[in-house]
Structures are given as C-alpha cells and as structure tokens.
Amino acid sequence: MPNLPALPGAVAAPQLTQRALWHWHRLGFTALALAIALPSAFGAGLSLLDFPLLAATAMLLLGVPHGAFDVALAHRRWEIGTPPALACFLALYVGMAAAFAAIWFLLPQFALPVFIAMSGVHFAGDWRRDIPLLPRMVVGLALITAPALLHREPVTEIFAWLVPADVAVTTAEVMAAASIPLLQAAALVALVTAWSRPAAALEMAATLLLAVFAAPLVFFVSYWCGLHSARHVFSVQAELQPRTLSGLARLSLPYAPITIIGVMIAALLWPHLDLGRAVLAVLFVALAALTVPHMMLVDQFRPKRT
Ligand SMILES: CC1=C(/C=C/C(C)=C/C=C/C(C)=C/C=O)C(C)(C)CCC1
Numbered sequence: 001m002p003n004l005p006a007l008p009g010a011v012a013a014p015q016l017t018q019r020a021l022w023h024w025h026r027l028g029f030t031a032l033a034l035a036i037a038l039p040s041a042f043g044a045g046l047s048l049l050d051f052p053l054l055a056a057t058a059m060l061l062l063g064v065p066h067g068a069f070d071v072a073l074a075h076r077r078w079e080i081g082t083p084p085a086l087a088c089f090l091a092l093y094v095g096m097a098a099a100f101a102a103i104w105f106l107l108p109q110f111a112l113p114v115f116i117a118m119s120g121v122h123f124a125g126d127w128r129r130d131i132p133l134l135p136r137m138v139v140g141l142a143l144i145t146a147p148a149l150l151h152r153e154p155v156t157e158i159f160a161w162l163v164p165a166d167v168a169v170t171t172a173e174v175m176a177a178a179s180i181p182l183l184q185a186a187a188l189v190a191l192v193t194a195w196s197r198p199a200a201a202l203e204m205a206a207t208l209l210l211a212v213f214a215a216p217l218v219f220f221v222s223y224w225c226g227l228h229s230a231r232h233v234f235s236v237q238a239e240l241q242p243r244t245l246s247g248l249a250r251l252s253l254p255y256a257p258i259t260i261i262g263v264m265i266a267a268l269l270w271p272h273l274d275l276g277r278a279v280l281a282v283l284f285v286a287l288a289a290l291t292v293p294h295m296m297l298v299d300q301f302r303p304k305r306t
C-alpha cells in the first residue's frame, strides 16, 4: 500500500517523539504488569470481581474509545467523506457486529470460543513491530487463554454471565488445557526475542505473567486499557497525525460516547444480573460483536509502517 498523504493542515509527528513515547510506555506498562503479577503470584492480588462497576468504568473510559477511532481510520484509508459513503461504511460495520451478536445468542457454544481465538489473533498485533506473525500469534493466544489456567472458577463465572453455564464451563476447560502448550511456546518466543529486542521480550513476559497470575478481570482491565488501547491510540496518532491531543480525541467522536451510552442502556435491560455485572456482560458481548469489523479494519486493512 502506498504511503498516505498527510491530512490537510497536519504536521508530521517527529519520529523521535513517537519512538520515545512507545519506549517509555513500554517500560511503564512492563513495570505496572510486574507490580501486579508478582504479588498476585504470592497470593497478594486483589480481585475486581467484587467491584464490577469499577472494572466496567475503566473499560468504558479507557478501552472502548480505541475502537471509536475506526471510523476516522476508515475515513483516511477509503475516502468515505460523503454522507452516503459514510452511511455505507457504518451499515457494513454495524451489520457485521449485529450478525456476530445474533450468532452469539443462537450458537453461543460456537461464538464464545471463536471470540476467544479472534481476540488472541487481534492482541497478537500489539507486538507487530517486534516479532513475525506466527510467534506473535502464539503470544496473543497464550495471553487470552492463560487466565483460565489458575483462575478457572472466576473465568467460568464471568463467562456464565454471557453464555449458558455448560458452554461457560467447557470453554474455560478448553482454554485452560490450551494455555499450557501455548504458554510454553510463548515463553520460548519471549526468550528468543530477548536476544534482539530485550525490552519487547520483557514486556511480553510481564504481560504473560500478568495473564497467568492476576485475577482475570485485573489482567484484562490492565492489559486492555494499559497496553492494547494505549498502543492502538499511538498508532492512530501516527497514521492520522492530528495537530493536538484534543484533535486526536475529537477523531473518536461521536462514536465513543454513543458506544458508552449504548452499553449502559443495554445493561439496564440485561436480565438476572446486578448493574455492575450487567455492564460488564454487555461490554464483553459488545466487544465480541465489534471485534469482527474492528479486527478486519485494524489488522487486515492497515497501511504498512503504522
Ligand atoms: C470475558 C473474559 C475474558 C475474555 C475477554 C476477551 C476475549 C476480550 C476481547 C476483547 C477484544 C478483542 C477487544 C478489542 O480491542 C478473559 C480475559 C479471558 C477472562 C475474563 C472474562
């Protein structure tokens, strides 16, 4: 794909600043992940299961907005500037999400494992600058299956908010079994990566330790908000080059608030759960549905070097 021209009025972000941002964020996240994972390994971790509204608020405010840049990215990549073109794009995006949501309710035994596998592939992208496709897929899949290894009960409990109980039990069992070879392979990837890219390898190892030892929601909230979303926002900044931070934030409008409000309304209608758990349940199902178009846009149709 050819290099895209800069947006009108955009200034090129100095390469050095971009790199420094990546580097310092990497060090900061590695420190945070170790600070959570190591005490958890010795039984001193906390579980967010008793504070579902706290986990949900962090996800809504720090995680969800990264997906809201999808329209701005599409705008840049495909010139969907006219109202009919934008409407077409939105219809396709929402249509794909709605189709997956329908499958979720009709065939949860298929949809939940597919969601987990897709997420592993999507999360692999967080190391796209560091290692080749296959090893990073191993890391991504290890990361998303690992919570079920030592914390199968809470994982099953959360899954049971989203799908029938038998599907929740089986999926968590399969994840726990799959996580053993995946984690071994991922540890090998981190070890090999350590020769050429020590900081990336340390970050990978710390994130894997976080996935294994921290309580599942603590892992997910800190990884998804702290690493995945943040890194995605950096690459949105690099690709779209808005002039200022508020210009960057504006690129997520009005989709971020629409999604946040939509999730809250759906949570009020979600049966059999208190508000905190309902918001989390809706969030996870919404993530599953939106991951299909989000992944295609972020992973399949990305220009090189962003
Ligand atoms: C529900 C749930 C899990 C899986 C979450 C997934 C798979 C989220 C995927 C999000 C995506 C793909 C976001 C895209 O940016 C865990 C962490 C295993 C355990 C806790 C309960």
Ligand SMILES: [Fe+2]
Binding pocket: 066, 122, 228, 232, 294, 298
């Ligand atoms: Fe994402």
